[in-house]
Amino acid sequence: MTSALFRALFAPRGIALYGASGDAEKNTARPQRYLRKHGYAGTIAPINRARREVLGETAYPSLAAAPGEIDHVFVMVPPGDVPAACDECFARRVPVVTIFTDGFGETGAAGRKVEDALVARARAAGVRLLGPNSIGLVSTSPGTALTVNASLELERLPVGPLAVVSQSGSLIGALLSRGAARGIGFSRLVSVGNEADLSVGELVDLLVDDAQTKAVLLFLETLRDPERLALAARRAFEAGKPVIAYKLGRSSAGEALARTHTGAIAGDDRAAGAFLAACGILRVRTFEALIEAALLAIGQRPPKGRGVAMMTTTGGGAAVVADPLGAAGVELVTPPPHLAAQFRALGVRVLDSPLIDLTLAGTRASVYGPVLEALLASDHCDAVVAAVGSSAQFHPELAIEPILGARRKHPGKALAVFIAPEAPASLELLAKNGIAAFRTPESCADALAAFLAWRVPRERPRVEAAPSLEDLGVPQAPSQRLHAPDERITVPFPVAIKIDSPDIAHKTEAGGVELGLRDAREAAAAGKRILERVRAARPRARIDGLVASSMQTGLGEAILGYRVDAQAGPLVLVGAGGTLAELYRDFALRLAPVTLEEAREMIAEVRGFAPLRGYRDAPRGDLDALARAVAAFSRLAARPDVAEAEINPLLVKAEGAGVIGVDSLLVLRG
């Protein structure tokens, strides 16, 4: 099922190591050592102009001189020598060249130029490039450890179902070693470097067809080829292979680091989040959850609800998971009465609490097993957390057996196990049996939250008639352009008068707005004052006149936005009005267009709309009309000429009375 490219990457018949060092202590000697150490069975051809032999193997002065089927060349020469080395590869039409050397696109325009030229020559020759700035890649079975990463000093490669595609080279070692210590195994690990040619998306696509891979883990600093990734993620979803991402950039500091440390230009993190969610990719926020969460999702589909049932023999051990889970907005669900009765019959003291605390007495398999089975079989929850106490530390088989037994009977529901004490053998036993086990309560909560937020990859936008802003169906307040302050106003009073200038973005701050003008006289006087103030404050601004618009009232304000993100593509945003969306990051974001249902979900995410949802007997706002406006506005995605658009404020009137936009803005591309 795998392609020739896949085989050249992960199971090459022969490998040339261009620039392999004969000094075993040097980094450039590592790939040869690691390939041999981990049982690579094919040809290894060190290319070294200065030596006939490298670490006991015959070396060749050039790639052309190396005999046999070389499917993959690993290039480790200094930056200046890379083009020449690659040219030898292109001449021989080697299927894949991995470039370890750094100093290309990530260093600036000059490096980027060299990199681009390499890619162009590779394409012409039909050769694929991994990197530059890639630490290499690893296949665990059969062992192909083609990397400089020192984690490969480990004794035995941990074989298992997880593939890793990483924009950080060093972290493939961190993940590999952390997994190995836990009985969590890997199929392939790839460092993509600068992604000059082979991108994260294309690698995910290749891994979908890999029988050894059951889930794909992404360590991302940025999104370089989002369209490819979206398609690959959809194929992975259809193949039942969850894709799980950890992405840097939640903080501006993280973004700055991402930028400098592999040359990636990190985009806005929220846009990336909307993109990943739309691709059906689970996003975790703790590092270890990346390897721990996979077993939670393998074999499962996106959950319908967000209910988590929790059982434990250690109250404290459960509370430390419930606490961050609650902080992530996930609440525990209380077992329904028939389950509670069943638990009581087993001798469990069922309290008026969502937590099923068996206490020390419930450590017995005769209690723990049946309770867990009942939860896994019940429809009242979408996932189950089983917390385990000290018993897991010294009697792993006894503590874990009831979990394994319950799991075998009921494989269909997501199950997370948190073990409170240090209990490596229990963690390993669970992992080996395909059960998601967590070392820290925070990663357990994080993985559960990611699982509960998991959705089916969204359908790609249908192509439809391209609407104009007016045709979108979002009502706008009547307004009128005035060339002079005393021009006759035909829109209904009271009105607001605003300056009309392409150079003034923040009209209020420039003295360019007056509100609540009740008649023609007041409006004309206000218009004169506005022109005087603005001319004084901003003498160089071009002034096109004034705009009069009928004053509108609503129960609340929203902002409706649209923009085409360079990475994520078209996005629609709805947020709390005024400056709240900005101050509190209180907005919801999705790839555009969205359905009415998605628009409703977005509105439900905005905290600032709480008063409009009915709050202290206040009248409800017309959130249904707001949802229609969001869905309508998102149809701008069918207009390739629109770069950005915004209606702000969009007033939300009382239930049934609709919404109305007061001010709008459309930015065309270019």
Add this chain to the structure above:
Amino acid sequence: MTSALFRALFAPRGIALYGASGDAEKNTARPQRYLRKHGYAGTIAPINRARREVLGETAYPSLAAAPGEIDHVFVMVPPGDVPAACDECFARRVPVVTIFTDGFGETGAAGRKVEDALVARARAAGVRLLGPNSIGLVSTSPGTALTVNASLELERLPVGPLAVVSQSGSLIGALLSRGAARGIGFSRLVSVGNEADLSVGELVDLLVDDAQTKAVLLFLETLRDPERLALAARRAFEAGKPVIAYKLGRSSAGEALARTHTGAIAGDDRAAGAFLAACGILRVRTFEALIEAALLAIGQRPPKGRGVAMMTTTGGGAAVVADPLGAAGVELVTPPPHLAAQFRALGVRVLDSPLIDLTLAGTRASVYGPVLEALLASDHCDAVVAAVGSSAQFHPELAIEPILGARRKHPGKALAVFIAPEAPASLELLAKNGIAAFRTPESCADALAAFLAWRVPRERPRVEAAPSLEDLGVPQAPSQRLHAPDERITVPFPVAIKIDSPDIAHKTEAGGVELGLRDAREAAAAGKRILERVRAARPRARIDGLVASSMQTGLGEAILGYRVDAQAGPLVLVGAGGTLAELYRDFALRLAPVTLEEAREMIAEVRGFAPLRGYRDAPRGDLDALARAVAAFSRLAARPDVAEAEINPLLVKAEGAGVIGVDSLLVLRG
């Protein structure tokens, strides 16, 4: 230096095990097994009516029959038998009784009554109680493992400087085992159970005088004896022993669990946070940071600034720490030019980034050591993070030695080490040398954020003249009570008219407010409408009349609040106006009273004040006047009769123009 109580708790000459089982498999057999296993050298007297011998030791039918000096009795009998067992202890005047049995105060009023009676009899006899519902306690040197916690099956007690006082019994085992696996050792671990007598605060106080304890870790579900804890924390601070807390209750789910699982009534988490901060207690939010952060704080004092310098040989390994650090509001600081020059001279490529990335080449001790030394010696940062890559995995001595060397030369600055791969030997080597080492990037970031938020314990409020609300010095809008709508208004127009009723909390929603009334005629008409509407809407509400107040304008709104929290004591709050403080939890909270300096810090924490701080050329608000108002309002702490007070809204005018309260509320106690 330690008291008789301390010795009876942690180093008793003899221990009686009341209810010790002869069945080695039973929980109640554990304390005897663990005491022997871990080398307890004193007398052990199992008390068991049915047997003459328990697990090979002579058993006694009653406490009175046990010979020798019994300093501590551990009670494990069923709940109904606990009072009789305790009475034997009281009769013998045993210094300390630890009650493992549960089913008391945590189960409700009846259990609480039995518990209270026990405490009363204990006090009369001069006996101290630990528990009930305590899993016991552990001293590591000399070994005294007086507990039912199964983690004590471990081979050897990990001896070290950390004391643990926990409201969760099972988690002392989780902490002990996790520490043991990392080379992090403990002096004492105590499960406080229901704290019927001995409280967390008193135990901390005892541990301050314990030469083996260098830091105290608290696992908290609630605050039961905050005054005692505040005093103990201050003593610990003065003795140079940091106190670090993990507290449940960040989520409502966590609070619910805390309530049910040990009977604690958890208070509002933010109030507890303000309390802990005021006590000079570091609060961590990840579980493992509780044991990992201690070494970050031991030997240090609260930092002056919040600057973190970060160096690494693995860009990705540093980024995963910087990312959550940034999310916690902590930014990395860039090295000053003279340091950058020094680093360049060592061959480090210094980029325009706060991260000092030595890359693989910098793994050499000749680079890593001097860079770390320079950072530890520099004034530009308050803490240093050193991230370590794969070298730590297979060559711990080589990777860690430069860190140990740099640390020995510069012990005066907080140092956190994050190790990206699985590297237990390196983690242990660091811990054994007193250096804070972190297994997950999230706990590293968490501990650093806690360290940077660490402050000197606040001075206890001075007793001062008790002010009236008017005397506090917070300007209030002129207002006037009206007995009838047409009563003559003497405060300046325009005015607002509001209903005056003790039964109507939300006046606007009840139709009880009209704004912007320009003259007597408009005011009288509005007053009539208000009375009609309110009488129709709330026919049973007592109506005392109307209030007219002069309309005020400001650049922004704040809420100023005061309340006496049952746990944390008097608190002052300042938050964003309108519903923002509530919707977005956008407020700052401190124990009252606060100084002007503290009030300024509080205001800086409120995101909603961003527009008032100068934003898009908007005029600045008088935040200095707001700070004076906060400090003044907080003086209500000198009024023991005041339970709650609020000024909402408090309008903030332009810089220099002050603040003015529009509506205020004072709730007296009882």
